[in-house]
Structures are given as structure tokens and as C-alpha cells.
Amino acid sequence: MQARVLRLIVVCTLAFVLGVGGVAYGDQARTAEVVPAVAMAQQQVTPSPTPTDEVPDIPPEVAGAEDQWPVANKDYANTRAAMGSQINAANVQDLGVAWVFEIPGAGPYGSAASNPLIISDTVFFQDLGSNVFALDLESGEVIWEQMIDQLAVGPNGPAVGWGKVFAHGGVNTLHALDMATGEELWAAELTGPSGAHQPYAYGGHVHTGTAAGAVIEGVGADQVAIRGYAGGASGYIYGIDQETGEVVWQFKTVRGTFWGNPEINSGAGVWFPPAIDTETGLTFWGTGNPAPFPGIVDFPNGTSRPGPNLYTNSILAIDHETGELVWDQQVKPHDLFDHDFQAPRVLATAEIGGEAREIVIGAGKLGRVIAFDRETGEVVWNVSVGEHKNDELERLPLDTVIEVLPGVYGGVETPMALADGILYVNVLNLPTPYTATAFDAEDGTQAVQNAEGMTDLSTGTAEMAAIDVDTGAILWTTPLESVSFGGATVVNDLVFTSTFDGTVYAISREDGAIVWTYEAPAGINGWPAVAGDTILIPAGVGDNPLLIALRLGATGAVPGELPETGEGTRTPMPGVTATPQVTPTQRVTPTMEVTPTTQPSPTGTPMAEETPEAALTGTPTAGETPEEGDVVEIEVVARAYEFEPSTIEVEAGTPVRFVVTSPDIYHTFTVKESEEAEERLIDLQVFPGRPPVMETYTFEEPGEYYLYCVPHVALGMTGTIVVR
Known part of the structure; x- marks a missing residue:
């Protein structure tokens, strides 16, 4: 049968922020001793x-x-x-x-x-x-x-x-x-x-x-x-x-x-x-x-x-x-x-x-x-x-x-x-x-x-x-x-x-x-x-991150979303007809070749745009990729403290490829057999502005599986995967 792509959008947002690990308070003035x-x-x-x-x-x-x-x-x-x-x-x-x-x-x-x-x-x-x-x-x-x-x-x-x-x-x-x-x-x-x-x-x-x-x-x-x-x-x-x-x-x-x-x-x-x-x-x-x-x-x-x-x-x-x-x-x-x-x-x-x-x-x-x-x-x-x-x-x-x-x-x-x-x-x-x-x-x-x-x-x-x-x-x-x-x-x-x-x-x-x-x-x-x-x-912050130069008298346009092909220049935002003075993807060859300093992971952990190893339980597909026609692909977008839709339906025994992105801040796409279970069947880290993270997993047993975002579960960011 032909591959089916379910374009389900799952949303879970903000809990970002500077990374500055702390907060501030104080009503009455205090003078500390030197x-x-x-x-x-x-x-x-x-x-x-x-x-x-x-x-x-x-x-x-x-x-x-x-x-x-x-x-x-x-x-x-x-x-x-x-x-x-x-x-x-x-x-x-x-x-x-x-x-x-x-x-x-x-x-x-x-x-x-x-x-x-x-x-x-x-x-x-x-x-x-x-x-x-x-x-x-x-x-x-x-x-x-x-x-x-x-x-x-x-x-x-x-x-x-x-x-x-x-x-x-x-x-x-x-x-x-x-x-x-x-x-x-x-x-x-x-x-x-x-x-x-x-x-x-x-x-x-x-x-x-x-x-x-x-x-x-x-x-x-x-x-x-x-x-x-x-x-x-x-x-x-x-x-x-x-x-x-x-x-x-x-x-x-x-x-x-x-x-x-x-x-x-x-x-x-x-x-x-x-x-x-x-x-x-x-x-x-x-x-x-x-x-x-x-x-x-x-x-x-x-x-x-x-x-x-x-x-x-x-x-x-x-x-x-x-x-x-x-x-x-x-x-x-x-x-x-x-x-x-x-x-x-x-x-x-x-x-x-x-x-x-x-x-x-x-x-x-x-x-x-x-x-x-x-x-x-x-x-x-x-x-x-x-x-x-x-x-x-x-x-x-x-x-x-x-x-x-x-x-x-x-x-x-x-x-x-x-x-x-x-x-x-x-x-x-x-x-x-x-x-x-x-x-x-x-x-x-x-x-x-x-x-x-x-x-x-x-x-x-x-x-x-x-x-x-x-x-x-x-x-x-x-x-x-x-x-x-x-x-x-x-x-x-x-x-x-x-x-x-x-x-x-x-x-x-x-x-x-x-x-x-x-x-x-x-x-x-x-x-x-x-x-x-x-x-x-x-x-x-978001899926269109830019360094923007605003200048007196300039009339350029801000690029909008990438076309679905995902390659080349971005299309203009609606209502904007002017062209930026520089194509955002333009690169000038440096005077010397710069060798990136990125080191490969010692454990061979895949990059975000690659397919990581699948689940710890059930039937993971890492190492035994199913036939393309058997895979159901589900696209998920995480943002704003909720999963949308809150329910995803799949068939038992059918490999499902989850393709997850975030337009705003860091989230996880985490699945367990139940809320009380300790073992995580799927646990993806989703970073804003990066290519999708993907994992293919086969749910063998029918039932309702617990979906949640680890940092935002307290704000109600949960969902359900229904396996029939």
C-alpha cells in the first residue's frame, strides 16, 4: 500500500528564556554589610x-x-x-x-x-x-x-x-x-x-x-x-x-x-x-x-x-x-x-x-x-x-x-x-x-x-x-x-x-x-x-529566526516562511513586495578556508535532522527499517502548552514515523504506556528553529498511550496516542 502522511499538528510552547537560571524579588530596601x-x-x-x-x-x-x-x-x-x-x-x-x-x-x-x-x-x-x-x-x-x-x-x-x-x-x-x-x-x-x-x-x-x-x-x-x-x-x-x-x-x-x-x-x-x-x-x-x-x-x-x-x-x-x-x-x-x-x-x-x-x-x-x-x-x-x-x-x-x-x-x-x-x-x-x-x-x-x-x-x-x-x-x-x-x-x-x-x-x-x-x-x-x-x-525565537538590520530610508522586505521544498530563498511575507538588499542565503567565500570545529559524538548519537534510535520497548525500527509503503508519517509541531490535536490515532503493528518540530522554544515529545509508567517509549528533544527530529516506532499492543512534554507537563501539555 502507499505511504500515508498524516499532517497532524501538535502544539506546545513557551518555557524558554535566557537560560539565566534564577528569578528576582524584593519589596523592602535592604542594606547588606560590606x-x-x-x-x-x-x-x-x-x-x-x-x-x-x-x-x-x-x-x-x-x-x-x-x-x-x-x-x-x-x-x-x-x-x-x-x-x-x-x-x-x-x-x-x-x-x-x-x-x-x-x-x-x-x-x-x-x-x-x-x-x-x-x-x-x-x-x-x-x-x-x-x-x-x-x-x-x-x-x-x-x-x-x-x-x-x-x-x-x-x-x-x-x-x-x-x-x-x-x-x-x-x-x-x-x-x-x-x-x-x-x-x-x-x-x-x-x-x-x-x-x-x-x-x-x-x-x-x-x-x-x-x-x-x-x-x-x-x-x-x-x-x-x-x-x-x-x-x-x-x-x-x-x-x-x-x-x-x-x-x-x-x-x-x-x-x-x-x-x-x-x-x-x-x-x-x-x-x-x-x-x-x-x-x-x-x-x-x-x-x-x-x-x-x-x-x-x-x-x-x-x-x-x-x-x-x-x-x-x-x-x-x-x-x-x-x-x-x-x-x-x-x-x-x-x-x-x-x-x-x-x-x-x-x-x-x-x-x-x-x-x-x-x-x-x-x-x-x-x-x-x-x-x-x-x-x-x-x-x-x-x-x-x-x-x-x-x-x-x-x-x-x-x-x-x-x-x-x-x-x-x-x-x-x-x-x-x-x-x-x-x-x-x-x-x-x-x-x-x-x-x-x-x-x-x-x-x-x-x-x-x-x-x-x-x-x-x-x-x-x-x-x-x-x-x-x-x-x-x-x-x-x-x-x-x-x-x-x-x-x-x-x-x-x-x-x-x-x-x-x-x-x-x-x-x-x-x-x-x-x-x-x-x-x-x-x-x-x-x-x-x-x-x-x-x-x-x-x-x-520561532521557525523564522533572523538577524534584522533596520536602517533609515531602507525599503527591503523581511522574508517569510520557507516554501515547502525547503530549499533556496524564502518567499516574502504577505503584503510585502520589496526585495531585501541581500538574499538571506547568500554566502561570501572567506579569504581562508575555515574548518568547522564540530566534533562527532563519541557515542554516535544522531544529529537532530537524522532518525535517532527508536523506543526502548515495543518494536523499535532502528536497525530494521520497514518498507516505505508500510510507514505512516505523522508531522507534529510543538508549541504553546498543548498538543494539537490532543489525540493521535494509529494502528497496532504499523510503523509510525513521528516528525516533530518546534517554532518557539524547547519541548519534548515523550510517550509512555501510561502516566504512571516509568519507562519512556519515545523521548525526543525538540529545539526551535532546527530541522525536524524523527523517530519511527511500532506500537504492538492496542490501547491509549500517554503523550507529554517533560518541561511543560505541569502546564497541561499532554495528549493521547490511541492505538487500535
Whole structure:
């Protein structure tokens, strides 16, 4: 008989987000005591005997591109302010599409959670497949590409300095590429998992950090190689020699022996680049939450980790050359709710008591923005932003679900911006339900998965707040209708942000009025770069991930969906007749051939677009492919917390090929004999923006089989496979 193709669409969505494993809260201002610098051994700094060769502290590429976007947050003070751009409130309506670049790689949270760089009219960009690209700013043409091809959690992204491009791989490496050709020069192995940090190049070092997790050995290139919040996992901060890749110093962000229980406890991940005071050489870092949170079955309410859990939820002032801890402040001791203090620090000068004072401003998922004296760490002001509910609880009832705001994704999740003494802060208002044991989690990994899976992004909102750096007073707040991970970026008299649904906003800095909006063809979980008359928008969530160049006076079109053949250029979106200035699939031959650094899986695990091994029980077809005419092919799309249709009917004894894609975020397509069964018959990981994952399986016994998405089952993302 002929092959039958059932075009069933199965939907399961959002539970994505930056990969920043924590949340933010706080209603009442708190002032933590300043912890003085301690001995080198206590600071957990591991120095290297090899000194760094003398090079300019500020790389010449960065120094020569101050009018463009040479580092992740525009400058070492992390101001994110493009005051030399031609874009302003009077002409922002003239922005149009100059070109687009189709983003090939993807990870659990989409294809782009990064900030592009712009140096000497070249764009440097990294996707969530860890792939790095150099593009021509004017045309979007590819100059070179380095396909690392390792799934990254993010946020990631490149740094440039001394003729090199530095970027994380998706497992445990930092790569140095030739700036002109993309050829790999060295790869440094890191203690912690990589793929969740965008480095800075300064003082002859690459300054970078890692999250708290364990590397999983032997996974395929289509799988995440990191187990978040595994017991005994700490974040790390590094100073790495830019010439050789040697680790000059490293700082372990969990103090001591994991607060007494290294088999269970973990935390203090480092998610964003530091602010660097180029006058004093101090670098200012933020750290994430302790884990498990709130607790697990054997240790509810964080009882496995008594005490404040240093250095979680802290600001750390570290000497850039030696790695010595100069001062630190913890703002949320013994955190139960994943309330990171992780956002990039911002350096500012405030007028306090009639005198100028150098301050450093931090914020995070706890929903607070705090200014510190840059020299001593003394708290100058502390302000609550966004919505708060139950976030000051020190313990949860053992048998009650408590809703907490900010939730696991919220508060201040993404970078802030500063201009003319005003700080602009993007705030997420999204609750998470918690129990004392994280819904009976057995370890820190399950606890964070349950928290993310129980958080419904569709119920959240966001806001942009303007704060006076002298006083901490909130000057205005602009509400946004959906959740936002778009950060804040100042362009003259405007501040830009975006929401997860793909809407870009230009907001008046004067009064918070929305001046202009743009609807991108994909969701946004990244931050723009600005140079001259152009703003680059990484829109990487969904099945049409693009890096979009908007330019004053441009009239190009954004490509729409791929034609069903799946090859070649994309067809335009309905109603759009103009042609982009660059065909998205265009490639320019690099000056040198770049050999991709992707390594084959040691276990031979198939790539996402290949057919993995089938089920553990029943009659798997791996190794004995049935005749083509006998296979029933069922196409499944996972999105938005439900399977659509919720019921799939197949015949017993007939091989069924499931072809599964996701247009938005990470999901699983998991099948068991029943909800209570332990064994998984089918267990596919589905990443957004990647080719379909496929598995052929034969159900021998009639009955109803349980279909669910592992991270979103708590939100009702289940279905039924009926075998007749």
C-alpha cells in the first residue's frame, strides 16, 4: 500500500528564556554589610605562573570603534547608549529593512540570545548553535563563518580584541578565532560549562564566566551537554591570556565547600559580562542564585544549604589583573526563589550630597536596582522595581502552593542602559508557583525544571522604568503588554526594547511615551547593536529566526516562511513586495578556508535532522527499517502548552514515523504506556528553529498511550496516542 502522511499538528510552547537560571524579588530596601577583602586562598583565586604579554589594556579594535558597538554593552561601563547615531524620535519612523541574515543554529531557548558587535563596519554575531559569523554591515553578506555547532543555553556572544574573536562553545570551551578569517587559533577548556556568557577583552585577558552546572559526557550534537544545578557545581570567573588561551586566574563563586553539602548544593552562576573601570582596573560582576530552590524532597526550604550561601546573589569587585577579590556585597542571602543579582553592572557618576560620587549599579531577577560606592561597596540607594508578591518569605508551607513575584524568569532579567544621569531598566512581571520541595523534586536540576515548567509566559507583562542615578527615584514607567527579554538600549532621545512576541519599541526618554513600534517575524530574546543609521535586531525565537538590520530610508522586505521544498530563498511575507538588499542565503567565500570545529559524538548519537534510535520497548525500527509503503508519517509541531490535536490515532503493528518540530522554544515529545509508567517509549528533544527530529516506532499492543512534554507537563501539555 502507499505511504500515508498524516499532517497532524501538535502544539506546545513557551518555557524558554535566557537560560539565566534564577528569578528576582524584593519589596523592602535592604542594606547588606560590606565584606572586606580576605586572604588569597579564601578568595578561591587560582593564579597561573605565566604572565600575560604586554598589550594595550583596551584592544585597538575596541578603542577605534567607539562610535559603533565594539563590546557587548557598547562600552566597558555597560551604558548601552548610542548617542552618535543618526536615529532619533524625529526619524525613527523611517527605519526599514536593509538586510536580514538567516540564523542557522539553535539551542533550547531559540536561535539568538546575544548582542551583536559592530567594529569597522563589520558585524560579529554568535547564534545559539555556538556558530560565529562576520558580516558586512552595509550589505549583510557573510565574510566568514565558524560553525562550532554545539547547542548553547545562552546568553552567549562574541568579544573582539588584538586581532581575535573570542566566543564560548556549547560545552566547556572558550574559542579564539582569527578576526580576519574565522580560523580557530586556540580553544581553552573551562572548569564550568560554557555557552552562557558573552566575554569582554581587556588588559590582555579575556574576562568571562560560567554557569553552575555539570558537563554531560557522550551526548550528540543535537542535545544540550549541560546539566544545570548539578550537585557540587559552582560558577567561575576567569582571566584568560588572550594570546595563548592559558587560564591566568580563576575565581570560584561558591565560597567554601558548598555550604556543607557538595553532593546536593550548587549555584552562583555568572551569566553576563562585567563592568570594567578602566581607571582603576576593577571589574564588577554579578552572580546567580543558590540551589536547590526552594528545596527538594529530602531538604525542603533550602535546608541542605544553611546560612547566607556566599557568593550567590552578589556583586563582586575583582582586580582584572590578579583575580583578587577587593570587596563583595550579597543582596539576597539564602535565596529560595532563584532571585539572581546577575544583570550587567553599570558604571555611573552620581551627585550625592552636592558631591560627585563614582558608583556601580546592579540589578537582577530579585526585582531590585541597587547602587554601590565603586571603591568601598557601600550601598548608596536601593529601589524596588516591578511587581512583588511573597518574595520575602523565608520558608514555604510544606503542603501549600505559593505564587511568587517576581518568578523564575522575572524582575530585571536583561541589560540596563544609562544616559545623562538616567538609568533605563526593563522589568518582567511574571509569577511562578512554588512549593517547599519544588513540587517533589529530587535534585537541583529537577527543581529548576519544575519551576520553569510551572511558569506560564503568556500570563506575564513587562515595563520600562527610568531611574535617577543620583537618588534612585523612579521618574516614569511604561507598561508593555507581554513578557520582555529585550533589555534597554539608548539611541539619542529614545530607549529601545522588545517583547518576546517580536515587537520592537522605541520609547521617549523624556516621558516614557511609545514613539514607534516594529513587528519582527520572530520572537526576540536578545539585544540590539547600533551604529550610525542602522540598528541590528536579533529575532531568534520561532521557525523564522533572523538577524534584522533596520536602517533609515531602507525599503527591503523581511522574508517569510520557507516554501515547502525547503530549499533556496524564502518567499516574502504577505503584503510585502520589496526585495531585501541581500538574499538571506547568500554566502561570501572567506579569504581562508575555515574548518568547522564540530566534533562527532563519541557515542554516535544522531544529529537532530537524522532518525535517532527508536523506543526502548515495543518494536523499535532502528536497525530494521520497514518498507516505505508500510510507514505512516505523522508531522507534529510543538508549541504553546498543548498538543494539537490532543489525540493521535494509529494502528497496532504499523510503523509510525513521528516528525516533530518546534517554532518557539524547547519541548519534548515523550510517550509512555501510561502516566504512571516509568519507562519512556519515545523521548525526543525538540529545539526551535532546527530541522525536524524523527523517530519511527511500532506500537504492538492496542490501547491509549500517554503523550507529554517533560518541561511543560505541569502546564497541561499532554495528549493521547490511541492505538487500535
